[in-house]
Amino acid sequence: MQKRALVVGLGIAGMSAAIGLRRAGWTPVIVERAPERRTWGYYIFMFQEGLQAAADLGIAEHLHTRNPEWRPGGNSWTVDRRGGRKPALGLLDAPSGLASVLRSDIEAALWQGIVGDGTGDAVEVRFATTPVEITQGPGGVQVLLEDAGAGKRYREDFDLVVGADGMRSSVRRMVFGPDEDYMVNWKAMICAFQLKEQVPSYEASDSILVARPKRAVWVFGLADHAPCAWLTYRTEDVPDRFAGGSAVEQLRAVFSGMDDDPVVRHVLDSLEEAPDHVFDSIHQVKMPRWSAGRVVLVGDAAWCMNTYSAMGSSSSLRGGAALGVAFEEHPDDIAAALAAYETGLRPYITKQQRSARAKQQRFVPSSRPVEVLSSVVLELIRKVVHRRMTAEYNASSAPALSGTAK
Numbered sequence: 432m433q434k435r436a437l438v439v440g441l442g443i444a445g446m447s448a449a450i451g452l453r454r455a456g457w458t459p460v461i462v463e464r465a466p467e468r469r470t471w472g473y474y475i476f477m478f479q480e481g482l483q484a485a486a487d488l489g490i491a492e493h494l495h496t497r498n499p500e501w502r503p504g505g506n507s508w509t510v511d512r513r514g515g516r517k518p519a520l521g522l523l524d525a526p527s528g529l530a531s532v533l534r535s536d537i538e539a540a541l542w543q544g545i546v547g548d549g550t551g552d553a554v555e556v557r558f559a560t561t562p563v564e565i566t567q568g569p570g571g572v573q574v575l576l577e578d579a580g581a582g583k584r585y586r587e588d589f590d591l592v593v594g595a596d597g598m599r600s601s602v603r604r605m606v607f608g609p610d611e612d613y614m615v616n617w618k619a620m621i622c623a624f625q626l627k628e629q630v631p632s633y634e635a636s637d638s639i640l641v642a643r644p645k646r647a648v649w650v651f652g653l654a655d656h657a658p659c660a661w662l663t664y665r666t667e668d669v670p671d672r673f674a675g676g677s678a679v680e681q682l683r684a685v686f687s688g689m690d691d692d693p694v695v696r697h698v699l700d701s702l703e704e705a706p707d708h709v710f711d712s713i714h715q716v717k718m719p720r721w722s723a724g725r726v727v728l729v730g731d732a733a734w735c736m737n738t739y740s741a742m743g744s745s746s747s748l749r750g751g752a753a754l755g756v757a758f759e760e761h762p763d764d765i766a767a768a769l770a771a772y773e774t775g776l777r778p779y780i781t782k783q784q785r786s787a788r789a790k791q792q793r794f795v796p797s798s799r800p801v802e803v804l805s806s807v808v809l810e811l812i813r814k815v816v817h818r819r820m821t822a823e824y825n826a827s828s829a830p831a832l833s834g835t836a837k
């Protein structure tokens with residue numbers, strides 16, 4: 432009999448883990464709190480690790496990427512205090528093999544892996560369903576599930592439970608303990624949403640940064656989609672995300688004094704009309720172990736790196752793929768598979784979590800001296816990188832020589 436795993440959460444980590452486990456010969460069942468699959472997404476940088484994991488999971492061919500084409504002079508800008516724009520080093524400019532996508536692009540590609548190719552390999556997904564009790568025994572895990580749609584509760588036995596239910600994971604709370612034990616408060620807030628239109632006077636796929644100490648507004652350009660906005664600020668006083676004023680009211684207050692800048696004004700005005708947005712506090716999740724018995728965590732539930740790391744999606748894909756490989760290598764030993772999963776992945780996760788602090792300075796400087804130093808250093812790098820990219824661009828667009836010299 433195939434072993435059965437309950438995967439909690441239909442996000443990037445949950446779908447990756449389900450595909451990984453199915454490849455290892457398991458029968459995963461996904462439960463998702465939402466009544467249907469979410470199809471909205473904010474801007475995401477995907478790193479090589481994520482692209483490689485997508486290939487390992489067999490979904491790379493479904494992944495739509497949206498890198499804007501580079502043009503001489505660049506397509507990224509910073510806006511100074513007098514409102515002047517200067518070319519900037521774009522985050523895609525360095526030779527790092529990054530891809531620009533929307534979160535929904537990754538989830539759509541994974542969804543193709545979940546529904547399969549129509550040959551009966553689809554993963555079962557139950558919407559509007561959450562676990563409310565998890566009881567481990569020597570031979571398995573019994574889970575009390577609540578189906579909000581049907582208004583009923585039922586018990587079901589599994590060989591493994593995978594908590595992929597995000598930063599505020601309920602599986603983590605039920606099995607490992609309260610959020611406060613694992614969530615490290617970064618004293619910062621984030622708001623992300625899709626712009627309906629680019630900021631006037633910029634090219635459609637341009638990226639723009641307006642950064643001041645402790646506050647920053649980014650616009651991330653895409654090749655074939657309206658840009659995405661990303662606002663962040665540092666604060667000692669992290670608001671209760673479920674209380675207080677709306678995101679628009681809070682952000683208007685925080686960015687007052689910067690809102691005479693046309694970019695900031697356009698972004699704040701657009702937020703009022705945006706059909707969807709994320710507005711949340713920023714944390715990292717740090718755990719000494721990602722598994723307890725037959726319950727294992729993956730993605731933001733286990734190691735949320737946070738938005739500044741720009742590695743959450745890539746690591747969620749990699750984590751799901753790694754879980755599958757661990758079970759392929761240890762088909763009859765759950766403890767050995769979970770130990771291998773953790774040993775193999777932890778050094779990479781630790782390294783990425785540490786680097787997020789330095790990256791935070793790039794996204795939102797902590798002080799005026801950091802802002803000045805960072806802009807000087809980035810400008811030096813930009814000159815070198817853009818000189819090389821311009822030479823490559825000119826070489827590739829030069830007319831090819833044809834015929835034989837006489």
Ligand SMILES: Cc1cc2nc3c(=O)[nH]c(=O)nc-3n(C[C@H](O)[C@H](O)[C@H](O)COP(=O)(O)OP(=O)(O)OC[C@H]3O[C@@H](n4cnc5c(N)ncnc54)[C@H](O)[C@@H]3O)c2cc1C
Pocket residue numbers: 439440441442443444445462463464465473474475476477534560561562595596597598600601602621622623709729730731732736737738740741742743744745746747
């Ligand atoms: C603004 C922003 C920008 C980001 N930018 C980047 C970037 O540039 N690069 C990058 O790699 N990463 C980025 N990230 C991080 C990345 O989006 C996350 O790390 C990644 O999506 C985490 O996926 P996940 O599946 O672990 O969690 P989630 O996406 O949170 O998914 C969890 C799923 O579980 C469901 N769920 C929750 N509770 C329950 C429950 N009790 N029962 C059943 N289902 C439940 C949820 O509805 C959801 O579907 C960014 C994040 C944000 C917020």
